[in-house]
Amino acid sequence: MESALAEVEFLALSPNRVDTLRLLADGPYTRRELVEETGASQPTLGRILGDFEERSWVVREGSTYRATATGRLVANGFGHLLDILDTEAKLRPVVRWLPTDTMSFDLDHLTAATVTTPSQVRPNAPVKRALDLLEDAEEVRIVSYAFNEQSLDVVVDRTQAGEQRFEGVFSSAAIDALADDSRLRHQLRELLDSDRASVRITDEDIPLAATVADSVVHLFLRDDRGILQASLDVDEPAVSAWADDLFARYWETATPLDSDQL
Known part of the structure; x- marks a missing residue:
């Protein structure tokens, strides 16, 4: 030695x-x-x-x-x-927020990952990074405990324009939050009525917010209080395989949602 x-x-x-x-x-x-x-x-x-x-x-x-x-x-x-x-140096500032308990891949697969953190001049940088990925992707799948307004806007616009196919599994609480707002409820109905989108809901605990935009996997990283601290995205086969399996597991047990339920 x-x-x-x-x-x-x-x-x-x-x-x-x-x-x-x-x-x-x-x-x-x-x-x-x-x-x-x-x-x-x-x-x-x-x-x-x-x-x-x-x-x-x-x-x-x-x-x-x-x-x-x-x-x-x-x-x-x-x-x-x-x-x-x-x-390790790249992940050190955010490792405490990584959902490592759910990750079935080694962290060395995150060598090429992009880590985005808020700053004084760009406090919304992690969300902006996610929106940029959504705006460029033709195939999007999301499994999440939340569905924010900006992401919904992009997905509705892209699916209606015939530029994107979308599948999402969300917690019931996430959908309830959108349905409580009249404008967002209308947008959600538009998404559900599209033949290019499918949404399912679950009462099962979803401990993370993961998006697969084409081959890129994006994660929002939040602290124990639910405050967004950073995001991470990477285009790497092992991470994509993990995200595919994660999405499929939630999708299979979730309940399809249609506009009549809103």
């Missing part, structure tokens, strides 16, 4: 070492090409290549260098570690 940690430290202390090993893992390079790619000086690069040769991570073939099998192993493993740490 100590020797492995020493090698991690050896690489971590020098971005030039990391960059050089990653480059050589992808193919052969001359020393001049490595200098141009990494920005390291000739003496620095010479020391790096010498250290790598001592570890049998690279071999020299004429004027070029290439990574050995173990060199590629180290490059890939260290690169994966860096990706994990980048993901």
Whole structure:
């Protein structure tokens, strides 16, 4: 373990070492090409290549260098570690609000996720991010304990224009809240009467607000008081598969809603 940690430290202390090993893992390079790619000086690069040769991570073939099998192993493993740490840094401010109890995928699938948080100049940024996804999607599915006015506006407009197909499973309380407002009740009726939309309701607890907009999965992240703190979205097959299964489970047990029930 100590020797492995020493090698991690050896690489971590020098971005030039990391960059050089990653480059050589992808193919052969001359020393001049490595200098141009990494920005390291000739003496620095010479020391790096010498250290790598001592570890049998690279071999020299004429004027070029290439990574050995173990060199590629180290490059890939260290690169994966860096990706994990980048993901952790991205999720650190919002991890307390992630619905991890319901997630069946590893968090490393969120490497490419977009995290949107409110700011003083954009307090509604998480909602705006969700609306942007809804406005661009042709296929939308939502499972949620709430259905906000702005999302309803977009979905009604898009389905009526023939630009979107919509399926939603909502808590009964979410639909009751819309039905209590005359304008929103009218919009909801328009949605329910559309042949491009289907809505179901459930009394089962829905602990999260998840939207699948084409292949992008979007989550609203709220604290224990129900206050919106951030949103997260990602286009990643493992996360999409989880969201598909989640939606299907609620859809199968929910009750279809039609306009006559409002």
